[in-house]
Amino acid sequence: MSRRQFxxxxxxxxxxAASAVAIGAPYVRTSRAAGxxxxxxxxxxxxxxxxxxxxxxxEWAKKENVELKIDYITSQGNKIMMTATAESxxxxxxxxxxxxxxxxxxxxxxxxxxxxxxxxxxKQNGKVSPAIEYLGRSEGHWLGVPAVTGTQVKPPCARIDLxxxxxxxxxxxxxxxxxxxxxxAEHWTWDNFVVAAExxxxxxxxxxxxxxxxxxxxxxxGSLFASYGAQLVDAKGNITVKSDAVRRVxxxxxxxxxxxPPDVFAxxxxxxxxxxxxxxxxxxxxxxxxxxxxxxxxxxxxxxxxTFEMPxxxxxxxxxxxxxxxxxxxxSKNKPAAKSLLAHLLQRQNVERIxxxxxxYDIPSFESMRDFKVWEQVEPPKGTVYHYPPRTQVTWxxxxxxxxxxxxxxxxxxxxxxxIARCTQGxxxxxxxxxxxxxxxxxxxxx
Amino acid sequence: xANGVVQAARLSVPRRRRSxxxxxxxxSTIAFLMALPLIALIAALVIYPALYSLxxxxxxxxxxxxxxxxxxxxxxxxxxxxxxxKQTVIFALSAVIFKALIGFVVAHFVHNIPAKGxxxxxxxxxxxxxxxxxxxTLAWFWLFDPSYSAFNWVLTRVGLDAVPWLGEPLWAxxxxxxxxxxxxxxxxxxxxxxxxxxxxxxxxxxxAIDGANWWQKIWxxxxxxxxxxxxxxxxxxxxxxxxxxxxxxxxxxxxxIDQTHVFATWAFQLxxxxxxxxxxxxxxxFMFPILGVAAYFILRDINRRGTEA
Numbered sequence: 001m002s003r004r005q006f007x008x009x010x011x012x013x014x015x016x017a018a019s020a021v022a023i024g025a026p027y028v029r030t031s032r033a034a035g036x037x038x039x040x041x042x043x044x045x046x047x048x049x050x051x052x053x054x055x056x057x058x059e060w061a062k063k064e065n066v067e068l069k070i071d072y073i074t075s076q077g078n079k080i081m082m083t084a085t086a087e088s089x090x091x092x093x094x095x096x097x098x099x100x101x102x103x104x105x106x107x108x109x110x111x112x113x114x115x116x117x118x119x120x121x122x123k124q125n126g127k128v129s130p131a132i133e134y135l136g137r138s139e140g141h142w143l144g145v146p147a148v149t150g151t152q153v154k155p156p157c158a159r160i161d162l163x164x165x166x167x168x169x170x171x172x173x174x175x176x177x178x179x180x181x182x183x184x185a186e187h188w189t190w191d192n193f194v195v196a197a198e199x200x201x202x203x204x205x206x207x208x209x210x211x212x213x214x215x216x217x218x219x220x221x222g223s224l225f226a227s228y229g230a231q232l233v234d235a236k237g238n239i240t241v242k243s244d245a246v247r248r249v250x251x252x253x254x255x256x257x258x259x260x261p262p263d264v265f266a267x268x269x270x271x272x273x274x275x276x277x278x279x280x281x282x283x284x285x286x287x288x289x290x291x292x293x294x295x296x297x298x299x300x301x302x303x304x305x306x307t308f309e310m311p312x313x314x315x316x317x318x319x320x321x322x323x324x325x326x327x328x329x330x331x332s333k334n335k336p337a338a339k340s341l342l343a344h345l346l347q348r349q350n351v352e353r354i355x356x357x358x359x360x361y362d363i364p365s366f367e368s369m370r371d372f373k374v375w376e377q378v379e380p381p382k383g384t385v386y387h388y389p390p391r392t393q394v395t396w397x398x399x400x401x402x403x404x405x406x407x408x409x410x411x412x413x414x415x416x417x418x419x420i421a422r423c424t425q426g427x428x429x430x431x432x433x434x435x436x437x438x439x440x441x442x443x444x445x446x447x
Numbered sequence: 448x449a450n451g452v453v454q455a456a457r458l459s460v461p462r463r464r465r466s467x468x469x470x471x472x473x474x475s476t477i478a479f480l481m482a483l484p485l486i487a488l489i490a491a492l493v494i495y496p497a498l499y500s501l502x503x504x505x506x507x508x509x510x511x512x513x514x515x516x517x518x519x520x521x522x523x524x525x526x527x528x529x530x531x532x533k534q535t536v537i538f539a540l541s542a543v544i545f546k547a548l549i550g551f552v553v554a555h556f557v558h559n560i561p562a563k564g565x566x567x568x569x570x571x572x573x574x575x576x577x578x579x580x581x582x583x584t585l586a587w588f589w590l591f592d593p594s595y596s597a598f599n600w601v602l603t604r605v606g607l608d609a610v611p612w613l614g615e616p617l618w619a620x621x622x623x624x625x626x627x628x629x630x631x632x633x634x635x636x637x638x639x640x641x642x643x644x645x646x647x648x649x650x651x652x653x654x655a656i657d658g659a660n661w662w663q664k665i666w667x668x669x670x671x672x673x674x675x676x677x678x679x680x681x682x683x684x685x686x687x688x689x690x691x692x693x694x695x696x697x698x699x700x701x702x703x704i705d706q707t708h709v710f711a712t713w714a715f716q717l718x719x720x721x722x723x724x725x726x727x728x729x730x731x732x733f734m735f736p737i738l739g740v741a742a743y744f745i746l747r748d749i750n751r752r753g754t755e756a
Binding site: 078103106212213264266271278280413425439440446447 | 721
């Protein structure tokens with residue numbers, strides 16, 4: 001009689017399968033009874049990524065005998081936001097919908113609590129990103145689970161050659177492929193960042209950091225504020241903009257803006273990508289979409305791109321994070337099936353398939369899932385996005401830690417980039433800028 | 448016999464009147480029934496949303512409490528709200544004035560082109576108006592692109608400085624107005640051209656015999672004859688320009704530093720992106736009284752002229 005050896009690998013596989021069954025089981029039984037489920041997912045820009053998500057969902061639907069209908073909704077023209085708002089108003093629409101960062105909290109009344117799903121997933125997968133805790137929970141209840149597709153961080157994506165030759169920074173030495181950051185990365189601070197920006201500007205290849213009102217700009221500035229400990233509103237909803245930390249960030253920005261292209265105040269989310277891909281810029285803050293497009297359109301630039309961690313400030317290293325969440329409407333007629341599907345999607349093997357299909361663009365919000373092979377494998381150059389998933393940085397949502405209803409206004413009104421624009425391009429003093437921000441923030445306190 | 452004929456004639460008059468009245472009643476019923484689908488459409492897509500937004504504007508942010516005019520009072524205290532009013536008025540007035548002027552001048556040029564080639568020119572000049580504005584504005588956005596503007600490329604080639612089209616508040620305002628004028632001027636052109644064609648040629652001939660110069664012909668013949676069309680066109684364009692969304696949204700998204708926001712873009716940002724539907728509804732409702740006043744004065748003038756005529 002041959003006995004199969006119980007290896008570590010087999011143990012892990014068995015445990016994962018058992019957990020998947022355990023988490024899905026309570027919903028699966030009843031989902032057989034109700035036959036239909038309608039889902040609205042974000043329409044992924046990476047070719048083929050939607051197909052993988054569809055395949056995973058259909059596998060589940062076949063197994064559970066559910067008639068599944070999937071719509072892919074673009075975020076172009078804010079369609080996905082408007083769909084969420086319209087369905088919430090009409091109390092009718094999909095059963096499951098993908099929400100952009102703030103929406104689970106702002107539409108909390110219409111959403112089904114997902115404590116049972118999330119509780120199981122947390123037990124199975126461990127810690128979730130703090131930004132997801134901030135955006136997915138309200139009054140102790142989970143209103144959304146972290147979506148894999150579309151969730152992204154926006155760390156530096158820089159030219160290896162230009163940073164080395166113009167700024168004297170070897171990014172691959174700080175952040176080697178397949179290995180943790182070296183000691184050199186300790187010097188990757190905001191103080192050294194501005195010095196490098198000035199050198200790059202003088203050399204004719206400035207850093208391309210947008211200061212407009214779109215998410216790329218708001219997100220990186222949010223991380224800059226956080227790494228200096230500069231909060232505009234605290235977690236209790238008190239206005240805290242009149243602080244030394246905020247003043248310090250604005251003083252820093254006044255210096256940094258001088259080393260940026262003069263038109264950064266008009267940049268949108270595509271401007272920084274174009275700036276880097278054209279070969280003019282030497283560093284931007286962005287997910288690897290810029291690299292992916294460069295790989296297609298300007299291979300010479302792509303071969304020189306390296307993605308790595310954000311600079312560190314006095315309060316730490318904060319990665320700009322912009323997640324999507326999946327939620328279930330209260331009006332859904334098939335909540336058990338909806339929950340079952342979400343639990344299925346967030347199984348490690350499924351998350352890995354989704355991340356692989358996006359070429360590593362999508363970031364899993366469970367910290368234990370940031371070790372997928374895809375980030376080591378994609379090239380050129382080999383390991384270019386190995387440091388894209390935040391492993392040692394704090395993932396940060398601009399506007400945090402303010403209560404979500406206030407933070408959402410701060411975010412969409414882009415108060416942080418406007419503060420920088422006022423005290424630089426606008427010519428206002430720092431005191432006047434802070435006074436203006438305080439008055440704006442008072443306006444966001446409506447309940 | 449004669450008596451009988453007279454009596455029959457007497458009897459037939461009220462009967463004809465009665466049947467005429469019935470027919471009239473019948474006709475108006477048919478007309479009403481035929482218009483009913485349109486009335487239903489307007490009720491569903493215009494009146495209901497308008498009333499619903501009025502209702503929304505009286506709720507608190509979480510839409511759980513009635514706050515009466517609280518949202519309006521809140522807006523009055525916001526510096527940005529007054530800035531948006533000012534910007535919308537500047538945007539709408541300047542765009543409409545330039546559209547009207549350009550439309551008027553170009554309509555005269557086209558009117559003076561021989562009939563044979565006129566159709567070609569009319570077609571070409573209408574192109575900006577028939578392209579969906581979201582698409583054409585994207586093309587403009589690329590022309591103004593902060594880093595790779597085609598205009599700046601030309602300017603730098605001829606030794607001039609690049610212009611921050613969308614990056615500096617004044618230039619950004621200029622750019623959104625320019626695109627609006629480019630898009631809307633053909634509408635004025637076609638309306639004015641139609642009006643010009645309806646001015647009797649004899650009036651100009653008579654004026655020429657009296658020794659009137661071109662300016663006098665325009666001032667004393669063309670303008671008075673076109674007054675109603677001008678007024679209607681201006682009113683219509685004012686309403687559309689005041690409520691413009693796509694051009695500002697695509698070109699500047701209200702920036703830099705909120706200096707190009709108009710009512711519609713700010714309402715969208717507050718209501719949809721910011722999750723504050725009541726305040727967004729409140730902002731968009733402010734367009735109504737402002738446009739109502741403009742419509743009242745313009746239509747009153749048209750009415751008065753109609754009565755005088």
